Amino acid sequence: CLVFLISLKAGGLGLNLTAASVVFLLDPWWNPAAEDQALKRAHRLGQTRTVEVKRLIARDTVEETILALQAKKQKLADEALAAAGGTGGSANALSLSDLKLFFR
Incomplete structure (x- = not known):
């Protein structure tokens, strides 16, 4: 078993990880994109195996709040794109109400 441990932001840019078959998300990011x-670094051309994604989130933690924020942002992005008839990414900025979620 080989393990490659890398942070989400560093692992999300410029790497092709087609040797990976299991991806653990341990540090959720407020932006689902x-x-x-x-x-998608593991789901690339040349991938020959099924890729499993596992997310570890403890109850009543900031990570759980981030997960809820991701769902909210993804829903807003999906609705905006559906209304515009297009496709693309999600919003990239935290609003004041988003920030307040972390301090309730």
């Missing part, structure tokens, strides 16, 4: 980009 950042996680999606990192996961």
Whole structure:
């Protein structure tokens, strides 16, 4: 078993990780597009195996709040894109109400 441990932001840019078959997300990011980009490093041309993605989130933690924020941002992005009839990424800025979620 080989293990390659890398942070989400560093692992999401410029790497092709087609040797990976299991990806663990341990540091959720407030922007779902950042996680999606990192996961696509394992889902590349040349990948010969099924890739499993596992996410570890403890209850009542900031990570759980980030996961809820991701779902909110993804829903808003999906609705905006559906209304515009296009496709693309999600919002890249945290609003004041988003930031307040971390301090409730």
